Amino acid sequence: MDIHRARFVPYAPSAINALAFSHTQPDDLAPTTQDPTGLRLALGRANGNIEIWNPSGGAWVQERVFPGGKERSVEGLVWTQEPDEWVNEPGGGKKRVEGRLRLFSIGYSNSVTEWDLVSGLPARQSSGNSSEVWCFAAQPRRATSRGSNKKDAIEGGDEHQQLAAGCADGTVVLLSTADNDVRFERFLSRSTTKKARVLSIAFKDRNVVLAGYADSTIRVLDTRNASVLRTISLGSGPIGGPKDILVWKVKCFPNGDFVSGDSTGEIRIYDGKNYSQKQRIAGHEADILDLAVSQDGTMIFSGGMDRRTCCYTCSKKKGNKVGQWAKVSHQRHHEHDVKAMATYEGHQLNVLVSGGIDTKPIVLPIRQFGKEYSRSLPFLPHTPPLASAREARLLVSWWNCEVRIWRVKSKQGGSEKPKVVARIALQGQENITSASISRDGSLLAVSTAAEVKLFHVAPSTSSGGPGLRIRKLEMPTSTGAKLVRIAPNGKWIGVVTVADEIRFVRVIPAEETSERPRVLREPLHVHRLRRDTDSRDPLNGPWGQYNRSICHAEFSSTSSFFAVADLAGYVDTFVVEGYEDATAPELDIAKPSSTPSTDSEESDDEHEEPIARITSLGQRWIRNPSAHLLPRLNSTPLFLSFKPIPEDAARPEPNGNPAVHPTRHNPHPRPRYNPETEEPLLVVSAKHELYEFEPLAGRLSDWCRRNPPSSYPAQFQRLKEPVKGCIWDVSHENRRLWLYGENFLFMFDLSQDLPLSRGGDASMNGAVDVAPGAKKRKRDALTESTHQTPRRGHAGAGDVVRSRQAPVSKIRKFESGGGKGEGSAGGRSTWIDVGALDRTAESDDDGEEEDEDDRQARRLTLASLRGREVNGVETAAEDGEGDEEEEGRKREKDAWWHTLKYRPILGIVPVGRDDEPLEVVLVERPSWELDLPPRFVGAHE
Numbered sequence: 001m002d003i004h005r006a007r008f009v010p011y012a013p014s015a016i017n018a019l020a021f022s023h024t025q026p027d028d029l030a031p032t033t034q035d036p037t038g039l040r041l042a043l044g045r046a047n048g049n050i051e052i053w054n055p056s057g058g059a060w061v062q063e064r065v066f067p068g069g070k071e072r073s074v075e076g077l078v079w080t081q082e083p084d085e086w087v088n089e090p091g092g093g094k095k096r097v098e099g100r101l102r103l104f105s106i107g108y109s110n111s112v113t114e115w116d117l118v119s120g121l122p123a124r125q126s127s128g129n130s131s132e133v134w135c136f137a138a139q140p141r142r143a144t145s146r147g148s149n150k151k152d153a154i155e156g157g158d159e160h161q162q163l164a165a166g167c168a169d170g171t172v173v174l175l176s177t178a179d180n181d182v183r184f185e186r187f188l189s190r191s192t193t194k195k196a197r198v199l200s201i202a203f204k205d206r207n208v209v210l211a212g213y214a215d216s217t218i219r220v221l222d223t224r225n226a227s228v229l230r231t232i233s234l235g236s237g238p239i240g241g242p243k244d245i246l247v248w249k250v251k252c253f254p255n256g257d258f259v260s261g262d263s264t265g266e267i268r269i270y271d272g273k274n275y276s277q278k279q280r281i282a283g284h285e286a287d288i289l290d291l292a293v294s295q296d297g298t299m300i301f302s303g304g305m306d307r308r309t310c311c312y313t314c315s316k317k318k319g320n321k322v323g324q325w326a327k328v329s330h331q332r333h334h335e336h337d338v339k340a341m342a343t344y345e346g347h348q349l350n351v352l353v354s355g356g357i358d359t360k361p362i363v364l365p366i367r368q369f370g371k372e373y374s375r376s377l378p379f380l381p382h383t384p385p386l387a388s389a390r391e392a393r394l395l396v397s398w399w400n401c402e403v404r405i406w407r408v409k410s411k412q413g414g415s416e417k418p419k420v421v422a423r424i425a426l427q428g429q430e431n432i433t434s435a436s437i438s439r440d441g442s443l444l445a446v447s448t449a450a451e452v453k454l455f456h457v458a459p460s461t462s463s464g465g466p467g468l469r470i471r472k473l474e475m476p477t478s479t480g481a482k483l484v485r486i487a488p489n490g491k492w493i494g495v496v497t498v499a500d501e502i503r504f505v506r507v508i509p510a511e512e513t514s515e516r517p518r519v520l521r522e523p524l525h526v527h528r529l530r531r532d533t534d535s536r537d538p539l540n541g542p543w544g545q546y547n548r549s550i551c552h553a554e555f556s557s558t559s560s561f562f563a564v565a566d567l568a569g570y571v572d573t574f575v576v577e578g579y580e581d582a583t584a585p586e587l588d589i590a591k592p593s594s595t596p597s598t599d600s601e602e603s604d605d606e607h608e609e610p611i612a613r614i615t616s617l618g619q620r621w622i623r624n625p626s627a628h629l630l631p632r633l634n635s636t637p638l639f640l641s642f643k644p645i646p647e648d649a650a651r652p653e654p655n656g657n658p659a660v661h662p663t664r665h666n667p668h669p670r671p672r673y674n675p676e677t678e679e680p681l682l683v684v685s686a687k688h689e690l691y692e693f694e695p696l697a698g699r700l701s702d703w704c705r706r707n708p709p710s711s712y713p714a715q716f717q718r719l720k721e722p723v724k725g726c727i728w729d730v731s732h733e734n735r736r737l738w739l740y741g742e743n744f745l746f747m748f749d750l751s752q753d754l755p756l757s758r759g760g761d762a763s764m765n766g767a768v769d770v771a772p773g774a775k776k777r778k779r780d781a782l783t784e785s786t787h788q789t790p791r792r793g794h795a796g797a798g799d800v801v802r803s804r805q806a807p808v809s810k811i812r813k814f815e816s817g818g819g820k821g822e823g824s825a826g827g828r829s830t831w832i833d834v835g836a837l838d839r840t841a842e843s844d845d846d847g848e849e850e851d852e853d854d855r856q857a858r859r860l861t862l863a864s865l866r867g868r869e870v871n872g873v874e875t876a877a878e879d880g881e882g883d884e885e886e887e888g889r890k891r892e893k894d895a896w897w898h899t900l901k902y903r904p905i906l907g908i909v910p911v912g913r914d915d916e917p918l919e920v921v922l923v924e925r926p927s928w929e930l931d932l933p934p935r936f937v938g939a940h941e
Helices: 150-156 702-706 778-784 834-846 852-865 870-879 881-895
Strands: 002-006 016-021 041-045 050-054 061-066 076-081 085-088 094-097 101-106 113-115 122-125 133-138 163-167 172-176 183-189 198-203 208-213 217-222 227-233 247-252 258-262 266-270 277-282 288-293 299-304 309-316 322-331 338-345 350-356 362-365 386-389 394-399 402-407 419-425 432-437 443-448 452-459 468-473 481-486 492-497 502-508 524-526 550-555 561-566 571-577 588-590 613-615 620-623 637-642 681-685 690-694 723-729 736-741 745-749 810-815 828-833 896-899 905-911 919-924
Touching: 016 076, 016 350, 041 076, 076 133, 101 133, 163 198, 183 217, 208 247, 208 258, 217 247, 258 288, 258 299, 266 288, 277 322, 299 338, 299 350, 386 432, 386 905, 394 432, 394 905, 402 443, 419 468, 443 481, 443 492, 481 550, 492 550, 524 620, 550 637, 561 637, 561 681, 571 681, 613 620, 637 723, 681 723, 690 702, 723 905, 736 905, 745 881
Parallel strands: 002 919, 016 338, 133 198, 198 247, 247 288, 288 338, 432 481
Antiparallel strands: 016 041, 041 050, 050 061, 076 101, 085 094, 101 113, 113 122, 133 163, 163 172, 172 183, 198 208, 208 217, 217 227, 247 258, 258 266, 266 277, 288 299, 299 309, 309 322, 338 350, 350 362, 386 394, 394 402, 402 419, 432 443, 443 452, 452 468, 481 492, 492 502, 502 524, 550 561, 561 571, 571 620, 588 613, 637 681, 681 690, 723 736, 736 745, 745 896, 810 828, 905 919
């Protein structure tokens, strides 16, 4: 495989301005060992995009991206949850159903926007006479405990969460979220003559609001009567600096106390009863921009303009009192200002997420603080904003509202740098959601949340250079789309709308009489199968099915198959029916009849009204008859990709006129031909499990059945970054699959089976080097490898800090006794190795793993599944054990390969013809090349 290692493609990630978890802790009435099913992290960026992340037990998958637009910035995010409902069960009693989750945002306007989580579009906005909203907060839910009776829980769930918003003119507004709306309710504080801006706001309890101002004050407001309970002054600023202190953040403790972070770099802790200052600590060299507080009230985290993330702790005293606070550490995880923080403390996941101008989310452990490493989440989009026209050697990249097309020269033609041959700036305010280009580079489709645009790309006739001439074509769909795909043959365009409707648009190629291709006015509609979703998830309900949102779509190499996948893990496939016939009508629309029909496509599974059957040039799209046989994935799919098949294996062309033409008795004939050649579909789940389906048979491929996840190499199992995409190399007798993520490139040879792993041994190819004849334990190899497997019960951040990297290696234990000894108490003392304690604990964890007999049984089962004689294998091992081990090592080197050389990878796309050796363009976007604004503090460092 030839690689064009490119860093010329510009892609500027946007700064992180806001972070918010849907839950801060598990519900009191939820099971004690599980985190909420609907736990999500919302991340707002300066370009207006909102990203929805699913922690998924530490996997951190980017599920959705709500597109923003020009001059739109997300400056704050808040989740609320509707009151729980108690429904009657068939056997008697009541069942608790969690309320719906709702997401709100603000951004340089005088309104608060609520987002539709299913479509990813704004659902509604608040209306009021307030000025520009700078901050807002959600009222806490009424506390319910397991000991409370069900009547109190039902009554406590009848109240909706209100929103308090602070404005630029000093006004504090209370908004109501009742009746599935967000509207103005009352003013809590009107603007004064000084008109100091409200910079931060927080709820102390359901009736008291704390607001931090830009005039060195914190005001305590009562939401019941809109009165000011107390005004707390922070005094004047330091000598030589501004007179006023900016209170950038206010946070509350569970016991009622609260803490503030200001422009002097100090945190101040206040008593929640008499509102007096208890303590102040100078933790930063510049402004503190955000704070986070642990649920038990013993830890404070702060982030500021000096790039520091500081941690403060206190000693817990009897009762509800806490002792003296002290700063214990500070680290610089970010390269620029730290602007936002969010925490979640659950039974399994227990983390703090921070973000700022350097665009990278950082995950820190809370419960295991100091015992686990931090972790950096990918700052590049999970779906690569890249596409290629292989035959024309064109590379398309996009970001925000701009598209660029590059021409890549072949390596035989020299090392000439790729050139920009076209630029497209879309009119409108919405950011681009998806783009696709045909194989020959003649069609380019770009979608936004408002519309889908189609362009005809042709070589320029001017003498100015090797440019392109781009002309716009009319599209029949007037709605926006989240995904758009052009079939490899350029005759179909697959569109997935924001409402998760699937449409196919027919393209008539350019003829001798016309220079441009034509698009038929009527799109073809298809529908997915009805699926069951988790009723316990607060993201699903009568208002919409969040988990059924389509996240990936792809055409097959022959343009005969189309597949989509949703967040729930369901995969739906569609096939094109009939042969193409130029003599058939371009559009034949058969209206649905009122009488019941045996045609499964005339009746829709998800809508009551049947759909019209549309045939174009003798072809139409239908749902794959075997679509219901494909199983549901165990986690969210990361991407879809059809395996290319040779041209001689594609669907045969008919001899003569194949179409069934309309007659008087049959005005709308139905084509009966379906594809007969399998085109395997590859799906990779968030748990890094490979599923290769055969769509027509509705089953897993033979290679996938012979190579379960337990046989994957240890290097692949230990990868933390999700897989972003794949490249197929099926030419010249190769059957290789190249998977890539942000920091890795992994190859599987599908023409041979993976080696029979002995429990995920890490001493395989590319892992730890072992001297000949020496044996290395599995745990030692994992410890010394670059990517370590996290311990059981980790908090969801980085790996566990090993004992050899800890500052303390030995501890001394004293035992009191009656005899004389070294200890001061008259007992004896012994030195204990900390590493021995860790190894003991790890040995206890190993008891839950399978033993050697189970692993041997699994290996024998795989051997029999792969068509080998189990007894013959055992005999060969006895007769020539050394030869078999040598052959096994050779097979290991050929069956898979990986590298960490390229990072961070924006995407990989193929260029060149199919009959040529594989040639790809690998685009890297290093973090040190990001165009960041200058730092206000620490520019000299």
